[in-house]
Amino acid sequence: MVFSSLKFLFAFMPLFFAVYYIAPKSWRNTLLFLGSIVFYTAGEEGFRFYTLLLIFSVLINYTIGLHMAAERGKKRKFLLAVGLVYDFGLLLFFKYTDFFLENIGLLADLIGKDITLSPLGLLLPLGISFYTFQITSYLIDVYTEKTEPATSFVSLGAYLCMFPQLSAGPIVEYKEVSAQLKEREYTIEQVEDGFKTFTLGLASKVLLANVIGILWNDIQMVGYESITTQMAWLGAFAYSLQIYFDFWGYSLMAIGLGKMLGFTIPQNFNHPYISRSMSEFWRRWHITLGRWFRQYVYIPLGGSRCGKLKLIRNLFVVWFITGFWHGASWNFVVWGLSFFVLICLERLFLHHILEKSRILSHAYVILLLPLSWILFAVTDFSQIAVYFSRLFPFFGADQPLFLHLEDWKNALETYWPFLAAGVLFATPLPMNWYERYKKHPICIILLVVVFWVCVYRLFTAQNNPFLYFRF
Amino acid sequence: MTWMEKIKKMPYLLLILCSAVFMIPLFCFRTGVFVQMPFFLQTPPALQAEFYCAQPQKIQSEAPAHPEQPESVVSYVRVEENYFDDALFIGDSRTVGLRDYSGFQNATYFADTGLNIWEVYEKQISVAGYDSKIGLDRLLKDYSYGKIYIMLGINELGRGTDQSFLGQYRTVIDSLRAAQPQATIFVQSILHVSAEKDAAGTYINNAAINSRNAYLKTVEDGKQVFYLDLNPIFDDVQGKLDSQYTNDGVHLKVSSQALWREFLQSHGILAQPQEEESAELQPKEAVLVKEEAEEPVFSAALEKRVRYVFDKIEQETNKK
Numbered sequence: 001m002v003f004s005s006l007k008f009l010f011a012f013m014p015l016f017f018a019v020y021y022i023a024p025k026s027w028r029n030t031l032l033f034l035g036s037i038v039f040y041t042a043g044e045e046g047f048r049f050y051t052l053l054l055i056f057s058v059l060i061n062y063t064i065g066l067h068m069a070a071e072r073g074k075k076r077k078f079l080l081a082v083g084l085v086y087d088f089g090l091l092l093f094f095k096y097t098d099f100f101l102e103n104i105g106l107l108a109d110l111i112g113k114d115i116t117l118s119p120l121g122l123l124l125p126l127g128i129s130f131y132t133f134q135i136t137s138y139l140i141d142v143y144t145e146k147t148e149p150a151t152s153f154v155s156l157g158a159y160l161c162m163f164p165q166l167s168a169g170p171i172v173e174y175k176e177v178s179a180q181l182k183e184r185e186y187t188i189e190q191v192e193d194g195f196k197t198f199t200l201g202l203a204s205k206v207l208l209a210n211v212i213g214i215l216w217n218d219i220q221m222v223g224y225e226s227i228t229t230q231m232a233w234l235g236a237f238a239y240s241l242q243i244y245f246d247f248w249g250y251s252l253m254a255i256g257l258g259k260m261l262g263f264t265i266p267q268n269f270n271h272p273y274i275s276r277s278m279s280e281f282w283r284r285w286h287i288t289l290g291r292w293f294r295q296y297v298y299i300p301l302g303g304s305r306c307g308k309l310k311l312i313r314n315l316f317v318v319w320f321i322t323g324f325w326h327g328a329s330w331n332f333v334v335w336g337l338s339f340f341v342l343i344c345l346e347r348l349f350l351h352h353i354l355e356k357s358r359i360l361s362h363a364y365v366i367l368l369l370p371l372s373w374i375l376f377a378v379t380d381f382s383q384i385a386v387y388f389s390r391l392f393p394f395f396g397a398d399q400p401l402f403l404h405l406e407d408w409k410n411a412l413e414t415y416w417p418f419l420a421a422g423v424l425f426a427t428p429l430p431m432n433w434y435e436r437y438k439k440h441p442i443c444i445i446l447l448v449v450v451f452w453v454c455v456y457r458l459f460t461a462q463n464n465p466f467l468y469f470r471f
Numbered sequence: 472m473t474w475m476e477k478i479k480k481m482p483y484l485l486l487i488l489c490s491a492v493f494m495i496p497l498f499c500f501r502t503g504v505f506v507q508m509p510f511f512l513q514t515p516p517a518l519q520a521e522f523y524c525a526q527p528q529k530i531q532s533e534a535p536a537h538p539e540q541p542e543s544v545v546s547y548v549r550v551e552e553n554y555f556d557d558a559l560f561i562g563d564s565r566t567v568g569l570r571d572y573s574g575f576q577n578a579t580y581f582a583d584t585g586l587n588i589w590e591v592y593e594k595q596i597s598v599a600g601y602d603s604k605i606g607l608d609r610l611l612k613d614y615s616y617g618k619i620y621i622m623l624g625i626n627e628l629g630r631g632t633d634q635s636f637l638g639q640y641r642t643v644i645d646s647l648r649a650a651q652p653q654a655t656i657f658v659q660s661i662l663h664v665s666a667e668k669d670a671a672g673t674y675i676n677n678a679a680i681n682s683r684n685a686y687l688k689t690v691e692d693g694k695q696v697f698y699l700d701l702n703p704i705f706d707d708v709q710g711k712l713d714s715q716y717t718n719d720g721v722h723l724k725v726s727s728q729a730l731w732r733e734f735l736q737s738h739g740i741l742a743q744p745q746e747e748e749s750a751e752l753q754p755k756e757a758v759l760v761k762e763e764a765e766e767p768v769f770s771a772a773l774e775k776r777v778r779y780v781f782d783k784i785e786q787e788t789n790k791k
Contacts, residue, residue, distance in 0.1 A: 010495065188480045196483055221564075223724030226572060404571045404725075441482075448486045452494050459498045 001043040002167075003198075003253045004205045006458050012039060017260065029158040029181060032261065036161035043126055043167065050125040053090065058157045060086055061135050065142045065149035065156070076143065083139045091132040094122055099328035127167040129325060133292050135160055138174040140296055147175040155181045164257035168250050170268040171288040177263055184262035194259030196438060199451045201252030206454040208425065209246035211418045212238050215411055216377070222407070224378075224386045230408035232390040236370035238415070239377050241422035244273065247286070273369070273426040276361035277354050278342040281369065289325075293318050304347075311347070316340055326376070331384065335375040342368070550739030553577065557617035559654075561591065561607070565662060565722055566622055573728040579614070581607055587626040588639050592646070611650040619647055619654045620735070624661035624683055625721065629674040637686040644690060655740055658691070660684045660700045663712040668720030675721070677711055699738055704730055 001008050016035045023031055041051045064083040068076055098119040108115040138159070141147040150156035156174075159181055165172055219227055219235040227235065251268035258265035272285035282290050301314040316337075323336015346354070354361040371391070378384045404410075412419075424430060437443045478485065555575035560566050566582035574580065583596045595604035621643075627636055644656060661680045663669075669677045684700070691698040705723070707713040712720070716727035723731065 188477055192481045192483050195487070217719060220718040221722040221724075222568070222572070223718055223726050226725035407571070410571075444483050444486065447483060448490060451487060452490065455494070456498055456501075459501075 001039055003250065003257075004202055004210075004454075004458065006455075007042070009455065009458070012042070020261070028184070028262075029152075029154050032163075033154050033157040033161055036158070036163040036166055039163040040126065040161065040166060050123075053125055053128075054131065054161060055157070057087065057090070057131065057135055058153065058160050061139060061160075062150060062153050062156045065139060068139070068142055069149040080139060080143045084136060087132050087136050087139070091128055094125055094128055096328045097122060130169045130171060131160055131166065133171050133289075134165075134173075137171070137292060137296065141173065141175055147178060150174070150178075150181075162258075162261075162263070164254040164261070164263075165265060168247075168254075169286075169288060170251055170254060170266055171292050172265055176266060180263050186260065186262035190262070191260050193438075194256045194261075196256070196447055197259060198253050198256030199447050199454075200434070201249045201254075201256060202454045203450045204245045204249030204252060204425070206249075206457050207450070208418060208422055209242050209244075209249055210457075212242045212245070212415065212422060215415050216242055218411065222404075224383060224390060226403060227390055228403055228405060228407055229390055229393050231411065232387060233370070234408050234411055236374055236391065238419065240273070240370045240373045241419065241426065243373060243376075244269075244426065245422060271426065271428045271431075273366070274362075274428065275365050276358070277346050277351060277365065278339055278368070279346050279351075281365060282339070282343075289322070293322060297321065312344055315344055315347075319343070327379070329379045331375055331379050331381065335372060338372050338375060547738040548741055549737050550741070552736070554736075554739050555618070557615075558620060559610070559614075559616040559618070560620045560622075562586065562620075562622040562659075563626055565625070568722055568725065569728055569731060572725040573732055575732070579610070579616070581610055585626055586623065587630075588623045588636065588643055589627070589630070591623065591643055608650070611647070616651055616654045618657060618740075619651065620657045620659060622659040622661070624680070624687065625664075625675065628676075628679050628683070633682055633686045636683055637689070640687065641690060644696060648695065654695075656696045657738075658687060658696060658698050660687065660698070660702055662723070663702050663706060663710065665714050665717050665720035666707070666709060666711045667714065669711055681710075697740065699734075701731065701734060704734055 001012060003009075012035075016031075016039075020028065020031050020035070037051060037055070040054060041048060061083055064079050068079040068083075071079060098121065101117040101119055105115055105117050138147070138150075138156070142149045150159070159172070159174055159177060160166075162172070215238045216235060219231065224232070248269045255265045255267070266288055268287050270284040270287065272281050275281040275284055298314055298318050301317060302310050303314065304311045319336045319340035320333060321336075322339070323333045326332045326335070342350075354364060371388075374387055374391075375384060378387055434443070552575055555578040558575065558578040560569065560574070560578055560580045560582060562569075562580075562582045563586045564582075564584040566580065567584060570580040570582055579598065579600075581596060581598055583594065586594060586596070592607050595606050597604050598610060623640075624636070630636075631639070640658075644658070647654070647656060661684055663677050663680055664675055668675065684702070688698050688700075690696055702710075705712055705716050705727070714720075716723055716730070718724055
């Protein structure tokens with residue numbers, strides 16, 4: 001179930017929170033666990049078995065965590081290995097099997113052998129990329145004694161399945177919330193504030209990401225080979241805004257819901273597009289993912305402390321996996337590695353140059369990021385090539401047969417208010433303003449209006465095949 | 472803490488909760504979401520089509536007697552681009568693509584995203600040559616067309632039945648013929664969607680499209696109205712829109728529209744050689760087109776609806 005759906009807003013949310021607030025304190029974790037299971041099951045279309053997968057994950061990691069804390073030496077290590085193999089094994093199996101099969105087939109083709117492996121066509125369990133990272137962070141933290149193991153199955157279940165972050169993060173660490181899992185309070189102010197944050201996230205998703213997303217859809221509809229260069233750039237910028245507001249909105253909703261439950265869920269975004277280097281961008285974008293890779297991959301590998309060559313190897317590993325984590329396709333690997341190259345360059349010499357000029361460093365980020373997002377958005381390499389040939393037509397690419405020379409003007413005419421709002425909200429100004437005035441009556445009334453506009457859009461967009469004519 | 476103090480601390484939540492009481496019913500009504508509503512708020516499926524109708528319609532329940540219509544006697548010929556000088560294209564976003572990218576620049580287009588057969592006379596659209604948005608009747612009043620091409624039907628899949636769709640389509644064709652008796656009308660089949668879109672399990676699927684196309688085919692009269700089936704040129708072996716022609720599963724990529732263009736050019740019908748007529752768009756002189764009195768459609772539908780509800784209530788009370 002996604003947050004920006006009528007089902008969530010008007011069925012799950014009121015029911016769940018009504019029960020949650022009325023029930024005695026000692027029931028809260030159980031309610032949260034059960035509620036999250038309902039949330040997950042209702043969202044998993046057609047495949048209820050995946051709910052069991054999630055519950056098994058809690059059960060197995062809970063058992064391993066308890067035993068691991070009691071053991072020392074080799075056995076402890078063995079238990080950790082079992083846990084990690086189980087967790088990552090499932091992720092690999094469900095997310096990457098078909099990718100591996102396909103590539104084995106291609107490889108065999110290269111050597112001249114004919115192996116046809118039929119893909120399994122598995123449905124990806126919702127949120128598995130996120131909850132696998134979350135539960136492994138728990139196991140590793142128990143192993144390194146950064147945290148005590150969970151004392152009850154229910155509280156670990158509540159941690160892992162907590163519906164605000166179950167399907168798309170932020171990746172919460174157990175040690176951040178272990179105290180809150182034992183005892184948490186919420187005040188009326190917190191609930192009020194949480195719902196305001198939720199509204200902001202909803203608006204970001206429904207009013208910005210979804211609308212700007214139509215522009216990107218239009219480009220796909222037309223086909224990359226038939227867009228003007230201006231349109232190609234506009235599309236790349238629009239996609240950058242879309243993916244940001246989509247993801248940021250989702251994280252904000254998660255944080256808001258967390259607050260309403262009495263949890264502090266960590267920030268996931270910190271205005272990434274105002275960064276002045278790619279390294280800074282990744283400290284501001286999907287913060288909890290970067291943190292996971294730093295703590296559990298980069299630093300264990302030696303980080304930046306073992307010489308330049310090892311540093312480069314470590315960066316390579318981190319960015320390779322980061323790319324691959326985002327999707328089972330080579331373009332994500334290339335996307336990840338493009339950051340590897342840029343961050344290496346920054347580490348080696350680029351940062352000296354970037355630090356000197358504000359304009360240069362902002363231009364560097366603002367121009368290169370949309371290009372990297374094209375690598376992310378378009379999964380087919382030949383299509384990526386087509387898109388880049390439209391972005392940079394002066395490298396002797398064929399002029400397409402059909403061009404609508406004014407396509408970008410039309411798009412701008414339609415979308416400029418949303419793009420302008422997107423640019424404004426990519427800067428810290430609106431959020432600073434919000435933090436200062438969020439209790440002001442005008443701000444509250446504005447939020448109420450925004451909330452109902454979002455709901456109205458959901459009404460017209462999703463539930464009504466009769467009025468929402470899209471084609 | 473007293474109750475008052477508590478309430479003062481949550482103005483936002485209270486405002487949302489209070490406004491929800493009237494906002495949600497309002498939205499339900501405004502957007503026509505009657506799904507899972509109590510029966511007296513539901514629009515009966517049979518009335519749904521009528522309730523939204525722009526034009527009064529006769530529901531013609533003549534299902535195609537034979538799935539295969541007799542081949543039309545007319546023979547299509549290849550025509551040059553100037554054939555489309557006096558052509559009018561009516562369509563949804565698929566036709567918008569044709570207009571913006573690869574279409575015949577000389578033709579007139581009355582096309583807009585989301586245009587559908589029920590709203591085709593209602594909707595105001597920007598048309599080249601006009602400063603403000605205009606309706607279809609204005610266009611038909613101002614110019615006389617030699618050919619009218621229609622491709623509508625994908626948006627309508629979620630609305631009405633095959634019969635009510637065909638009924639409305641016929642109504643539109645009849646009024647087109649009344650307004651432009653000289654025009655040849657080409658009804659283009661609803662294009663299929665790709666296998667991927669088909670499998671997504673929405674109301675937009677090829678089974679529904681085929682079913683509507685089978686009805687649509689019956690509008691062909693072999694004299695003035697012709698049915699053009701475009702699907703064979705864009706289908707893959709399974710009879711779905713070939714994925715090489717589309718990115719989103721519904722619309723043709725611009726680079727594939729050349730096929731559509733080519734198809735239309737190879738399916739021209741030459742006018743009866745009674746007079747040497749240059750295919751040039753003729754602005755109509757101030758012909759007195761008798762404005763049809765606007766029928767109070769909406770209220771008629773509403774009346775039916777109210778009657779339906781009363782009937783239901785009566786039935787319910789009788790049961791008890």
